[in-house]
Amino acid sequence: MTDFHKTIVVTGVGVISPYGVGLDCLQTGMLSGKSCLTPMKDVYPGFEGTIAQVPGSLLHAEDFNSRYSRTDQLAVVATRDAMANSGYESSAFRESGVLIANTVGGLTEIDTGIAKDPAAWFRRPGRLLRGSSFPISHVADAVGEHFGIRGPRCAISVACASGAIAIALAANLLLDGAAPMILAGGSEPLCPFTLSGFNSLRALDPNPCRPFDQNRSGLNLGEGSAVLVLETQAGATARNARVLAVLRGWAMTNDAFHTTAPHKEGSGLADCIKLSMEMAEVSGDDIGYVNAHGTGTPLNDIAEANAYEIAFRGRKHPIPVSSTKSYFGHCLGAAGALEAAITIMAVRSGALLPTLRLTHPIESPGVDWLRGAVKRQPLPLAMSASSGFGGSNTVLVFGSGLP
Amino acid sequence: MTPNSPPVTITGIGSVSPFGPLAGLIPPSALEPSAITAWTTTGLRRAFLVQPFRPASVVPGLKTRRLDRLSAWALVASSLAIQDAGIDLSQVDRSRVAVVFATAFGCIELTEAFYLSAAANGWNGTDPSTFPETLASSPAGHVALFHGLRGPNVTVSDKHFAGENALIQAASLLRHGQADLAIVLAGDALVQSLYSWYEVADLLSPACYNSDPLPEAGGSIPSGFIPSEGVAALVMESSGRDSGSEEARSGARCYARVGAGRWAAGGQLAEIIRQLLGGSGPRLTVCSGNGAPCATSPTTAIAREISSDGAVIIPPQLFAQGLAGTGALFHLIMALSSQPSGQPGNGQALLLGTAGDSGFAALPLELLRR
Numbered sequence: 008m009t010d011f012h013k014t015i016v017v018t019g020v021g022v023i024s025p026y027g028v029g030l031d032c033l034q035t036g037m038l039s040g041k042s043c044l045t046p047m048k049d050v051y052p053g054f055e056g057t058i059a060q061v062p063g064s065l066l067h068a069e070d071f072n073s074r075y076s077r078t079d080q081l082a083v084v085a086t087r088d089a090m091a092n093s094g095y096e097s098s099a100f101r102e103s104g105v106l107i108a109n110t111v112g113g114l115t116e117i118d119t120g121i122a123k124d125p126a127a128w129f130r131r132p133g134r135l136l137r138g139s140s141f142p143i144s145h146v147a148d149a150v151g152e153h154f155g156i157r158g159p160r161c162a163i164s165v166a167c168a169s170g171a172i173a174i175a176l177a178a179n180l181l182l183d184g185a186a187p188m189i190l191a192g193g194s195e196p197l198c199p200f201t202l203s204g205f206n207s208l209r210a211l212d213p214n215p216c217r218p219f220d221q222n223r224s225g226l227n228l229g230e231g232s233a234v235l236v237l238e239t240q241a242g243a244t245a246r247n248a249r250v251l252a253v254l255r256g257w258a259m260t261n262d263a264f265h266t267t268a269p270h271k272e273g274s275g276l277a278d279c280i281k282l283s284m285e286m287a288e289v290s291g292d293d294i295g296y297v298n299a300h301g302t303g304t305p306l307n308d309i310a311e312a313n314a315y316e317i318a319f320r321g322r323k324h325p326i327p328v329s330s331t332k333s334y335f336g337h338c339l340g341a342a343g344a345l346e347a348a349i350t351i352m353a354v355r356s357g358a359l360l361p362t363l364r365l366t367h368p369i370e371s372p373g374v375d376w377l378r379g380a381v382k383r384q385p386l387p388l389a390m391s392a393s394s395g396f397g398g399s400n401t402v403l404v405f406g407s408g409l410p
Numbered sequence: 411m412t413p414n415s416p417p418v419t420i421t422g423i424g425s426v427s428p429f430g431p432l433a434g435l436i437p438p439s440a441l442e443p444s445a446i447t448a449w450t451t452t453g454l455r456r457a458f459l460v461q462p463f464r465p466a467s468v469v470p471g472l473k474t475r476r477l478d479r480l481s482a483w484a485l486v487a488s489s490l491a492i493q494d495a496g497i498d499l500s501q502v503d504r505s506r507v508a509v510v511f512a513t514a515f516g517c518i519e520l521t522e523a524f525y526l527s528a529a530a531n532g533w534n535g536t537d538p539s540t541f542p543e544t545l546a547s548s549p550a551g552h553v554a555l556f557h558g559l560r561g562p563n564v565t566v567s568d569k570h571f572a573g574e575n576a577l578i579q580a581a582s583l584l585r586h587g588q589a590d591l592a593i594v595l596a597g598d599a600l601v602q603s604l605y606s607w608y609e610v611a612d613l614l615s616p617a618c619y620n621s622d623p624l625p626e627a628g629g630s631i632p633s634g635f636i637p638s639e640g641v642a643a644l645v646m647e648s649s650g651r652d653s654g655s656e657e658a659r660s661g662a663r664c665y666a667r668v669g670a671g672r673w674a675a676g677g678q679l680a681e682i683i684r685q686l687l688g689g690s691g692p693r694l695t696v697c698s699g700n701g702a703p704c705a706t707s708p709t710t711a712i713a714r715e716i717s718s719d720g721a722v723i724i725p726p727q728l729f730a731q732g733l734a735g736t737g738a739l740f741h742l743i744m745a746l747s748s749q750p751s752g753q754p755g756n757g758q759a760l761l762l763g764t765a766g767d768s769g770f771a772a773l774p775l776e777l778l779r780r
Contacts, residue, residue, distance in 0.1 A: 112516075203528060206533075
């Protein structure tokens with residue numbers, strides 16, 4: 008029998024992405040097959056490559072505090088959208104928790120002028136406030152303060168697995184009774200710091216990326232934010248809330264293999280997948296779709312393919328897998344949350360999005376690489392997988408209904 | 411302990427701080443801030459600084475040449491905590507060991523270096539080896555890599571209560587069976603840009619600008635704060651993870667049991683704490699300071715309000731206050747260090763941090779006989 012106090016449900020999803028604001032906007036854009044990837048030089052002169060940017064006009068509607076960084080602004084918009092999507096008044100969130108992931112904090116507001124004489128830089132008008140948004144925790148405070156939320160709040164930063172880890176930790180905290188609801192997700196802006204960093208690592212594909220293709224040559228960076236409203240089934244029932252999806256299982260592991268490269272065999276991610284299915288009390292055959300990490304880098308994608316081979320060994324049919332980073336790039340600290348939103352979208356609609364530009368998939372007999380047309384089928388359970396620098400892996404299992 | 415929440419036990423302590431790299435408790439002693447020499451200052455500027463040391467001389471085989479100080483300290487502190495806990499990692503299922511790291515500013519040293527390289531060479535000429543190490547989660551990743559820890563690996567940040575947050579998250583992972591053992595770390599490194607921000611924001615104590623001795627232990631400075639740096643590490647274990655009993659691993663040293671804590675950005679603090687402690691006040695409160703330099707409400711005043719007569723209140727430690735949101739582990743270690751050895755534990759205790767109108771963090775504790 009289902010224990011409603013131990014079942015975590017999603018009762019709201021908020022998104023700001025290069026497609027616009029809202030899950031419907033994201034769904035319409037992605038189902039149409041539209042890619043938001045554009046040449047970087049148009050946006051960031053001096054850089055070459057391809058990115059996906061959130062239109063600036065989407066941020067102008069909100070009345071932001073002047074010390075909010077772009078990271079904060081994206082998170083505030085996604086949070087407002089999540090609240091609206093949940094159907095609750097914003098006052099209902101007063102005692103909620105806020106767990107927002109990111110990797111760059113307020114680096115969007117800091118230029119290279121700070122390098123030689125920080126004190127002089129901070130003394131210029133407005134700079135002290137801009138500098139105050141630097142810590143990665145600032146985004147959680149910005150969301151909390153903006154909406155008058157006074158529950159537990161913190162930021163999570165675990166490289167590209169951050170957004171998914173925020174959701175997993177929020178689920179733990181809900182089971183602990185730390186808050187009646189938690190707004191959990193991630194926010195990540197484009198900024199010269201990260202563009203330069205990935206460029207220096209030669210990790211960027213100058214053209215639109217091709218995750219899981221044999222001819223893939225790197226990732227594209229994107230930006231956005233996604234925030235989920237999470238609560239226990241008991242809380243949702245008491246509030247008569249609409250349940251969008253059930254978070255059936257979650258797990259976190261680490262490769263302990265290399266600072267930037269994944270384990271070649273994908274063993275850490277495979278373990279993570281198995282643990283998440285164990286928690287969800289389901290088998291590999293029960294999972295209908297995996298929204299992959301799928302960055303498009305040579306090392307990640309082969310390791311990930313190996314992980315699926317190991318974790319889903321014995322399945323009756325190959326596991327359907329796609330990377331939605333092919334639509335609007337890799338949103339780093341927000342990626343796991345945005346992909347959780349896309350996975351929820353999949354279990355609700357039964358529409359499995361293909362990987363764009365996937366013409367010569369990695370040979371992996373246990374995997375059904377989704378490409379071409381959108382596939383439609385009933386989808387009781389789907390999985391979102393995330394990994395990141397430092398070896399972290401996180402897997403979230405979402406279901407369309409109660410177990 | 412809180413009903414229905416099995417406690418977890420602190421079985422090992424390690425730290426890198428101005429007191430040096432240490433396994434176990436920090437022997438109580440006076441600490442004066444030292445003059446900053448790592449960058450050019452206009453006149454005397456002081457802070458509680460970690461004196462340079464060779465990590466490999468503390469942890470044989472440790473290679474830290476490419477790492478910033480924060481990652482190096484995390485590696486040393488975690489090694490010392492594991493050593494203090496008497497754990498042989500080769501005998502442990504390392505897929506069941508979590509790492510939870512709390513930081514306010516992450517790898518700010520290399521973030522500064524990355525900006526310097528961009529200023530010198532342009533954004534297209536930055537150093538590829540530096541970039542991945544600028545991530546706030548790098549220290550936790552290095553701890554996992556060095557010790558081969560394959561469990562959950564989490565980095566948290568909170569303006570006021572990052573350290574307390576790490577303790578709460580680690581305890582949660584242990585209680586939910588997502589790990590059997592957790593290495594909890596908290597700390598930050600002090601760099602020029604951070605010190606400059608504090609200075610321009612007028613947050614620093616006059617003690618940062620003169621060489622007058624600090625007040626006696628337990629005393630406070632009149633205004634502002636003295637920035638500090640360092641990393642503390644604790645080993646936390648599920649009680650009875652091997653035996654199924656109430657006690658921790660056979661032969662383990664137990665410093666304290668930690669109950670299910672709470673933190674929030676607002677709310678009725680006294681009421682929440684009484685609920686946490688099952689209706690009673692704590693017999694001992696370890697104040698973890700105001701968390702951030704700009705907070706205004708003294709934690710000790712709140713501690714007096716919630717404590718019964720005769721209860722012991724250990725005020726915030728100046729050094730740990732200087733770590734902004736990541737000082738909680740040091741507050742706890744220094745409080746444990748100040749307890750007389752051989753005495754019975756103090757029973758129901760509380761680790762308490764407040765931040766004016768910005769909230770609180772509270773963890774029920776049971777300090778155990780040493």
